[in-house]
Each structure stands twice: as structure tokens, then as C-alpha cells.
Amino acid sequence: MKKLTLLCVGFLIGVSIYAQEDTYIIEKDTTQLEEVILIGQRKLSNYCQEKTLSSIDDYLEKSNRITMIKRGNYAWEPAMNNMASQRLVVTIDGMQIFGACTDKMDPITSYVDVSNLDKVSVDSGQEGTENGHCVGGGIDLKMPRSKFYGTGLKSSFDLGYETNGNYRTAGLDLEYTGDKFYVNADGIFRKSDNYDAGGNMEVLYSQFQKYNISLQGGYKLSENHVLAANVIYDKATDVGYPALPMDVSLAEALITSVTHTFKSDSTTIKSLETKLYYNTITHIMDDSKRPDVPIRMDMPGWSDTYGFYSKATLIEGKHNLLFNVNGFYNRSLAEMTMYPNDSNQPAMFMYTWPDIRTLYTGIYVKDGFALSEEKTISASARFGYHNNTIAEEVGLESLQIFYPDLTDSKTRFLMSFSTDYQIKKEKYDATFGVGYGERAPSVSEGYGFFLYNSFDNFDYIGNPTLKNEKALEANFATNYYMKKFKIGLETSYFYLMDYIVGEIDPDLSAMTIGANGVKIYNSLSNARIFDVYLNSEYKISNAFSVNGTIGYNCGKGSNNENLPLIKPFSYLAEVNYTRELFSAAIQLDGNGNQTNYSSFYGENETASFAILNLNLGNIFYLKENKLVFKYGIENILDTNYSTYADWNNISQKGRNFYINASFVLN
Amino acid sequence: MKLKYILPILFIALMSTACSSDDDNNDTPPVINEVEGLTKIQDIINNNHTIELWSKSGDFYTGYNDVSIRIKDNTNNTFFEDFTISWLPVMQMPTMQHSCPKSTITKAPGRDTVYQGFVIYQMTNTDGSGWSLTLDYAIDGMIYSVTDTITVLQNNDQNVTSFMGSDNVRYILALIEPKDPKIAINNMKVGLYKMENMMSFPIVEDYTITLDPRMPGMGNHSSPNNTDLTYRSVEGNYQGNLSLTMTGYWVLNLKLLDDMDTVLKGEDVTEDNPQSSLYLELEF
Numbered sequence: 001m002k003k004l005t006l007l008c009v010g011f012l013i014g015v016s017i018y019a020q021e022d023t024y025i026i027e028k029d030t031t032q033l034e035e036v037i038l039i040g041q042r043k044l045s046n047y048c049q050e051k052t053l054s055s056i057d058d059y060l061e062k063s064n065r066i067t068m069i070k071r072g073n074y075a076w077e078p079a080m081n082n083m084a085s086q087r088l089v090v091t092i093d094g095m096q097i098f099g100a101c102t103d104k105m106d107p108i109t110s111y112v113d114v115s116n117l118d119k120v121s122v123d124s125g126q127e128g129t130e131n132g133h134c135v136g137g138g139i140d141l142k143m144p145r146s147k148f149y150g151t152g153l154k155s156s157f158d159l160g161y162e163t164n165g166n167y168r169t170a171g172l173d174l175e176y177t178g179d180k181f182y183v184n185a186d187g188i189f190r191k192s193d194n195y196d197a198g199g200n201m202e203v204l205y206s207q208f209q210k211y212n213i214s215l216q217g218g219y220k221l222s223e224n225h226v227l228a229a230n231v232i233y234d235k236a237t238d239v240g241y242p243a244l245p246m247d248v249s250l251a252e253a254l255i256t257s258v259t260h261t262f263k264s265d266s267t268t269i270k271s272l273e274t275k276l277y278y279n280t281i282t283h284i285m286d287d288s289k290r291p292d293v294p295i296r297m298d299m300p301g302w303s304d305t306y307g308f309y310s311k312a313t314l315i316e317g318k319h320n321l322l323f324n325v326n327g328f329y330n331r332s333l334a335e336m337t338m339y340p341n342d343s344n345q346p347a348m349f350m351y352t353w354p355d356i357r358t359l360y361t362g363i364y365v366k367d368g369f370a371l372s373e374e375k376t377i378s379a380s381a382r383f384g385y386h387n388n389t390i391a392e393e394v395g396l397e398s399l400q401i402f403y404p405d406l407t408d409s410k411t412r413f414l415m416s417f418s419t420d421y422q423i424k425k426e427k428y429d430a431t432f433g434v435g436y437g438e439r440a441p442s443v444s445e446g447y448g449f450f451l452y453n454s455f456d457n458f459d460y461i462g463n464p465t466l467k468n469e470k471a472l473e474a475n476f477a478t479n480y481y482m483k484k485f486k487i488g489l490e491t492s493y494f495y496l497m498d499y500i501v502g503e504i505d506p507d508l509s510a511m512t513i514g515a516n517g518v519k520i521y522n523s524l525s526n527a528r529i530f531d532v533y534l535n536s537e538y539k540i541s542n543a544f545s546v547n548g549t550i551g552y553n554c555g556k557g558s559n560n561e562n563l564p565l566i567k568p569f570s571y572l573a574e575v576n577y578t579r580e581l582f583s584a585a586i587q588l589d590g591n592g593n594q595t596n597y598s599s600f601y602g603e604n605e606t607a608s609f610a611i612l613n614l615n616l617g618n619i620f621y622l623k624e625n626k627l628v629f630k631y632g633i634e635n636i637l638d639t640n641y642s643t644y645a646d647w648n649n650i651s652q653k654g655r656n657f658y659i660n661a662s663f664v665l666n
Numbered sequence: 667m668k669l670k671y672i673l674p675i676l677f678i679a680l681m682s683t684a685c686s687s688d689d690d691n692n693d694t695p696p697v698i699n700e701v702e703g704l705t706k707i708q709d710i711i712n713n714n715h716t717i718e719l720w721s722k723s724g725d726f727y728t729g730y731n732d733v734s735i736r737i738k739d740n741t742n743n744t745f746f747e748d749f750t751i752s753w754l755p756v757m758q759m760p761t762m763q764h765s766c767p768k769s770t771i772t773k774a775p776g777r778d779t780v781y782q783g784f785v786i787y788q789m790t791n792t793d794g795s796g797w798s799l800t801l802d803y804a805i806d807g808m809i810y811s812v813t814d815t816i817t818v819l820q821n822n823d824q825n826v827t828s829f830m831g832s833d834n835v836r837y838i839l840a841l842i843e844p845k846d847p848k849i850a851i852n853n854m855k856v857g858l859y860k861m862e863n864m865m866s867f868p869i870v871e872d873y874t875i876t877l878d879p880r881m882p883g884m885g886n887h888s889s890p891n892n893t894d895l896t897y898r899s900v901e902g903n904y905q906g907n908l909s910l911t912m913t914g915y916w917v918l919n920l921k922l923l924d925d926m927d928t929v930l931k932g933e934d935v936t937e938d939n940p941q942s943s944l945y946l947e948l949e950f
Contacts, residue, residue: 397848
């Protein structure tokens with residue numbers, strides 16, 4: 001295993017050395033098919049008129065392709081192209097990090113905050129494999145780079161208040177930018193009580209509290225070399241999950257990294273970035289706040305990841321190359337202790353994730369080739385070695401109850417390819433892409449032991465013998481521009497082979513009291529997922545613009561059943577008014593009736609809904625300093641609604657007045 | 667979290683150093699190893715002999731007991747290496763007395779002085795009284811006999827059961843293994859005896875015992891891949907697979923079927939019948 005890692009490193013070094021021999025350069029813009037969400041904490045002129053203190057979850061939700069699966073008011077799980085987190089690769093600045101909760105109550109997006117990030121890049125399907133293997137796409141939460149402008153100290157202070165849930169936010173950011181030295185420290189605190197759904201219906205156990213602090217430092221070693229270090233500490237306590245039978249008393253993450261960056265315009269290698277990282281997560285799930293439970297239980301989980309990546313960009317003739325060699329070692333452990341109501345009986349204990357170690361090393365190569373000024377063809381490939389080991393003897397033996405011949409180690413080779421063709425003209429642009437990718441089962445899918453899923457009310461058993469899930473995909477996107485009018489179409493089709501999904505085993509007896517039975521993860525021979533979005537924008541004047549989006553998605557398995565969590569018909573319409581110091585937007589957001597719901601996978605029909613939001617923003621300059629106000633009303637009509645992605649149909653927030661104020665001191 | 671792993675390692679390291687220094691200071695001959703890992707239950711003194719009874723726990727409990735025996739010559743404090751011995755445990759009831767299932771006593775493999783066998787006490791009085799043990803042994807052609815009272819403690823869980831089958835025969839069924847249950851597929855061993863008369867309990871051969879383990883503390887759920895227990899003539903007991911998916915309190919619901927597959931005792935576990943009348947208990 002180590003040999004392979006060394007080999008990959010060796011290969012990269014080899015490539016770098018080879019590449020450095022050539023010196024001539026041709027600059028060529030290879031437009032990437034990626035969606036970038038700017039975390040515009042300080043910006044007023046944002047397209048969607050965000051609140052300055054929106055959570056990452058709110059930001060992500062603005063993307064067409066992303067849906068947030070909500071189990072409460074905190075830690076939403078991102079899904080892209082109708083595929084949830086196990087089918088995506090979600091990274092923080094290229095770092096692999098894995099949630100420690102067996103019930104997906106801590107997607108890694110919950111361990112960072114807007115204050116830590118610069119932007120989020122969202123890549124659909126196989127375009128998203130730069131940092132790892134996926135079938136649905138990749139989300140990379142990018143942290144800001146060190147800056148050496150010599151502008152000195154800059155500080156800002158944010159305050160936010162929302163009436164619904166008495167939600168308070170405060171943030172502080174200090175930044176010193178020298179010529180050779182850069183340091184940034186920020187902290188953010190969020191606290192919310194239970195929110196009210198439409199009609200003043202209090203949603204019990206929807207409270208949360210969290211703080212996040214981060215420290216980033218950079219030092220310019222020489223003209224081309226920068227060394228940077230980053231530490232993020234995130235701690236959420238007292239997080240309620242109204243859609244689930246349990247809450248979280250602690251979700252804690254420490255995310256650390258050291259990065260070396262080489263940048264040069266005069267060499268073939270434009271940049272070489274190497275990062276070493278470590279992160280550790282502790283997640284304590286319990287039900288001590290719930291008055292009526294069939295049995296008390298504690299379900300703590302831990303996840304530690306060590307990793308590295310080294311990525312190089314180089315330009316060679318008309319080729320624009322990106323290499324990324326990465327590797328990580330993750331340890332996931334989760335346990336469950338149940339306390340019988342009869343106090344004479346001993347506590348019941350099991351490992352729900354029996355100390356699974358995952359070792360991965362892989363290499364990614366991407367080449368963008370400029371056919372002409374207007375046409376680009378690009379191709380990418382990723383190859384990886386993936387190994388799972390069950391470190392806990394007890395865990396191995398417990399899984400052997402289901403798989404008597406199971407050994408403690410399983411190795412997989414994964415690959416991914418994609419290619420796309422882009423054309424850019426004055427009046428239109430278009431991209432056509434195809435791809436093939438594979439992913440290994442997640443820890444829960446491979447090794448989970450009696451994981452209760454409240455969505456379909458089944459206990460789930462992992463299956464270490466699962467085949468890799470494979471996806472063939474095709475995507476097409478085009479935009480057409482006419483004076484003040486722009487219309488765009490984006491669509492993608494995924495044909496997934498060996499689609500991993502739980503299958504009822506009627507012979508097994510459910511462990512969870514009241515559960516319908518036990519499902520074992522198995523492979524459907526195939527599944528198809530299709531989505532299409534039509535976007536349009538009309539600029540009435542410099543200040544006024546109108547835009548709208550409608551979308552349609554569907555998904556079916558080879559068993560002819562609808563797949564769960566597929567977005568129904570959706571629409572968004574927005575009128576924007578933007579001036580330099582003032583902006584306003586009114587927004588209509590809605591979904592059609594969820595007619596193609598999946599009763600087979602425990603889903604029920606979600607009714608159509610529409611909500612209306614109003615957002616306003618002001619900016620004031622006081623000498624050098626800036627004051628930014630964002631305020632508005634969400635769900636003006638106080639509609640009581642839930643979306644298809646709301647776990648167990650929990651109602652979403654009712655009417656909410658909010659105000660965010662940011663002071664930027666230069 | 668890390669500390670949780672480092673501490674035990676440190677602890678083990680400390681323990682092992684401590685053990686080796688113990689050995690250095692200890693001058694007792696290696697004979698002591700003959701009963702290593704065992705605790706003495708009781709000494710029974712007979713003239714110049716001391717009969718030592720040993721077991722892992724150091725006590726007799728209801729159910730299956732592995733017993734190690736050695737005889738000391740009190741004149742020179744050495745242990746006899748060659749003798750024959752048989753035993754008869756007897757429970758004194760108000761109106762009658764009876765014995766219990768037991769094995770013959772043979773020399774322990776690889777030991778010079780230790781003999782071993784097992785005994786299955788099907789019952790005891792609440793204070794542990796009622797049982798006496800008679801030992802008949804022969805050394806160098808001389809026959810000796812001694813009887814003493816013993817204490818048999820009530821085991822917390824039901825690991826032995828005595829019942830009347832539908833064939834009007836009284837049976838005794840006892841859990842032999844797993845002694846240390848794990849979250850795994852455990853090899854389950856059960857002894858099945860017929861009460862021929864008050865003093866004779868022969869092994870019942872070639873019946874079948876079906877197995878359905880349940881957790882009453884958690885919705886009475888079962889576990890997968892259990893197998894029925896079948897007779898193993900070499901070991902003289904019944905064996906099968908017992909899956910335990912978590913620690914805690916388990917009820918092992920059983921049914922006893924004779925060689926014609928007639929149910930002699932026990933019922934299926936259903937919604938209405940959460941427990942078979944024939945069962946054993948287990949806790950870990």
C-alpha cells in the first residue's frame with residue numbers, strides 16, 4: 001500500500017521534472033464546466049441576494065443542481081443530481097473529511113462556516129473527480145488563499161438576528177496582510193431556538209448552537225514559494241433533529257492543514273501545490289432530551305483522516321494540464337449502547353461502524369486542449385487504489401454473523417474518465433460531455449451494523465461484498481444570448497450500474513423497536529437519473545432584471561420502481577433591482593406535486609408548495625469604513641410546507657424577518 | 667479518544683513488567699502451574715489426604731461446572747500422580763435425595779497431578795446449601811472414600827433447566843458453551859440428560875434442539891444464521907451456531923425434538939408467545 005503511494009509520488013515528481021525542461025508557454029483560457037458559488041460574506045452585489053451571514057447550507061441550496069436534505073434546522077446534507085452524499089465527493093479545499101455519524105447527521109459541510117471559506121466549486125458528475133471518486137459530482141469548499149498585498153490590518157464585525165427561532169449570529173474577522181506575512185483569524189457564533197413552521201407551529205427539537213473559529217497563516221518564503229497553515233475548530237452543541245428520533249449533544253471537528261504553494265509564470269509548471277492534512281471529528285448522538293422513547297440509547301462516532309495531495313498545473317503547447325496525486329487514511333468508528341427499561345438487565349452494546357480503516361491513493365489527470373479560439377476539448381481521468389480494513393476484531397466477528405466467509409480486508413481499484421467539448425461563440429455557447437466513473441461503497445453501505453433509517457423505518461446492514469457502483473453519464477448545456485435576453489438549457493443523464501440500495505431481507509428480525517424490518521445493502525442492476533433545467537434572464541434596464549428557472553428530474557431503478565429523493569418539477573422566479581448602494585429582490589420559489597414519489601423506498605407524496613421571499617440590501621460608506629445591511633422577509637405568506645427532501649416531511653420555516661449587519665474596518 | 671487507546675497499552679506494559687518481576691522473586695517450584703488460571707473451590711480432608719477441588723471461578727454454581735481435582739499427600743506435601751477417582755454429588759430434599767448429571771473423572775491432558783470432569787447442578791437452595799459430594803478414590807490399590815458438604819450458588823441466569831417432556835421423561839438441559847459470549851457467531855454447546863432414576867442421568871443421544879435467541883429488552887428481536895443443535899457423539903453433547911448481534915441479556919428459546927421429530931418440550935416464539943417454555947438465559 002505504501003509502495004503504491006510512493007509510486008504515485010514518484011510519478012508526479014517524474015512528471016514535474018520532465019515538464020520543467022520545457023519553458024515556452026501559451027496562455028489559454030480553458031473555461032471549466034463548473035459552477036462556483038461565491039461565499040460573498042462581504043459583497044452586496046450578489047446575484048441571489050444572500051444574507052451576509054447565511055450558512056453554507058443556505059448558499060449551497062442556491063445552486064440548481066444541489067438540494068439540501070433536511071433533518072432539522074442544522075447540518076443539511078447536500079445532494080447533487082438527485083444523489084446524496086455517499087455518491088458525491090465533498091472536500092474542504094481538497095481535503096478528504098468524513099462525517100462521524102452513522103445517520104448522516106453531520107455532513108462535512110456542517111463543520112465549516114462561511115467565515116472559513118472563499119468559494120464553493122460544484123462540479124457535476126465525473127467533472128467532479130478531481131479530489132476523489134464519485135458518481136454524482138464533487139463539491140469542494142475552497143478556503144481563501146494567503147494574500148501578500150501589504151495592506152495591513154483589516155477587521156470586520158457581523159451581527160445577525162432572525163425573528164423565527166430567535167436566531168442570533170455574531171462573527172468577527174481579523175486579517176493582517178503584510179508583504180511577506182499573512183494572518184487571518186475569524187470566529188462565528190450561531191444560536192437558534194426552535195423555529196416555527198408556517199401558521200406558528202413550533203417545530204420541537206429544531207434548536208442548535210455552534211461556534212467556529214479558524215486561524216490561517218501564510219509566509220512568503222520567496223517570490224514563488226508560499227507556506228501556509230490553517231486550523232479550523234468547529235463545535236456544535238445541543239443540536240436538535242426534529243425529523244429523527246435522536247439529537248446531537250456534541251459535534252466537534254478539528255481540521256488542520258499545511259500547504260506549500262509554488263507559483264510561476266515563467267516555467268511550464270504554472271503551479272504546484274502540496275498539502276498535508278489531518279482532521280478529527282467527534283459526534284455524540286443521544287436521546288436524553290426526548291421524553292418518550294422505547295429505549296434510551298447513545299450512539300457516539302469518531303472519524304479521523306490523515307491525507308495529502310499534490311497538484312500541479314502546467315501548460316505545454318496547446319495543452320492545459322492538471323495533475324493531482326492524493327491519498328488519505330481514514331478511521332471510522334461508531335458504537336451504540338442501549339439501556340433496557342428493565343434496570344436489572346445489562347446495557348446492550350454493539351459497534352455500528354466496527355473501526356473501518358480506509359486507505360486511498362490515486363492520481364487524477366486533466367487535459368484541456370484548445371482546438372481553436374472558440375473550441376476546447378478536455379479530458380480527465382482518475383485511477384485509484386481503495387482498501388477497507390476492519391480493525392476491530394469484535395467488528396469483524398459481528399459482521400461474520402451475516403457474512404461467515406468475510407475477511408478483514410477488501411481492496412478495490414477505481415477509475416473514472418470524462419471528456420467534454422466546448423464551443424463559445426458570441427451569440428451562444430455549448431458544452432457536451434460524457435463520462436464513466438466508479439465509486440466504492442461508503443462505510444455504512446459496506447460495513448454498517450444495524451443502522452436505523454427513520455426515512456423508511458428499516459434497520460440497515462452493510463454489505464462488504466458489494467460491487468463498485470458505476471455510472472455512465474452524458475450532459476449537455478447551452479446558453480443563447482440575445483441583446484437583453486439570455487436563455488439556457490442544462491441537462492444530464494446518468495445510467496448507474498450496480499446501483500447500491502437497501503433490499504428487504506424478510507428472514508431478518510429488526511433490532512430497532514418498531515422498525516418494519518431489515519434491509520441489506522445490495523446492488524440494483526441499473527438505475528437511470530435524468531434532469532433538465534431551463535434558465536432565463538431578462539435585463540429590463542441596468543438596474544432591473546428578471547430571471548427564472550424551471551427544472552424537471554426523474555429517476556427509476558431496474559426494478560421499475562421510482563428512486564427515492566428525486567426532485568419533482570421545480571421553479572424559481574426572481575425580480576432584481578440593483579443599484580450601487582441599494583438592492584432589492586423578490587423571489588418566488590416552488591415545487592410541483594411529487595407525483596413520481598417512491599413508495600417502494602418508503603417515500604410518500606409531498607404536496608406542491610410555493611413561497612415568496614423579499615430581500616433588501618443597503619451599503620453605507622463612512623470614510624474608509626463600510627457598513628452593509630441585509631434584511632428581508634422569508635416566506636412572507638407564512639406558508640406551512642415541506643419539500644420532497646425534508647426528512648419525514650418536517651415542516652420548513654414559516655415567516656421570518658431577518659437582518660444582518662456587517663461593519664468592515666479598513 | 668487517543669488516550670483511550672494509549673492508556674490500555676501503557677497499562678498492559680506496566681502489568682507485564684510487574685509480572686516478570688514477580689517471577690523473579692518467586693521460588694516455588696513449577697508444579698504450581700498445574701492449576702494455573704484456576705481458583706480453589708474447597709479442600710476435603712481425608713486422613714492423610716487433602717482432595718483439592720478447583721475451578722475457574724472458585725465456586726460451584728448451578729448449571730455446568732468444569733472441575734479440576736488433585737490429591738495431596740499430607741505426609742510430604744506432594745501430589746499423587748496416579749490414582750482413580752469417581753464422584754457422586756447428592757442433593758438432600760425434605761422427602762428424598764437425588765444426584766445430577768456428571769462426567770467421569772480423567773487425567774487432564776498435559777498435567778501430571780490434575781484430574782478433571784464436569785458436574786451439572788440442576789438446582790440449589792437459596793443459601794447454597796443442600797448438596798454433598800462423595801469421592802471414591804484408589805491410590806496404589808488402596809480404596810478410600812470421603813463425603814463432605816459443598817456449597818452450590820445459584821447462577822444469575824438460567825443456564826440449566828429440568829423439565830418433563832411430553833413423553834413423560836424428566837430431562838436436564840444445561841448450557842456448556844459459550845462460556846465467554848461474543849458479538850459473533852458463537853459455537854453453542856448444550857448437555858442433554860435423562861433422569862433415569864434419582865441417581866442416574868445418562869446422556870440423551872440423537873435428538874434435536876432448535877434455537878431462537880431473542881432480546882426481550884429490545885423488542886424481542888432475534889438474530890440471523892443460528893442453527894439447530896445436533897448431537898455430537900465424540901463430545902457427548904449438542905452443538906450449533908448461536909449468533910449474538912450485541913451484548914446484553916439474551917433468552918435462548920429452545921424446542922426439544924426426539925429422533926422422530928416429535929416435540930417433547932418448547933414452543934415457537936410468536937407475537938403472542940414471546941418466550942418458549944424451554945429456554946436458557948445468557949448475559950454479557
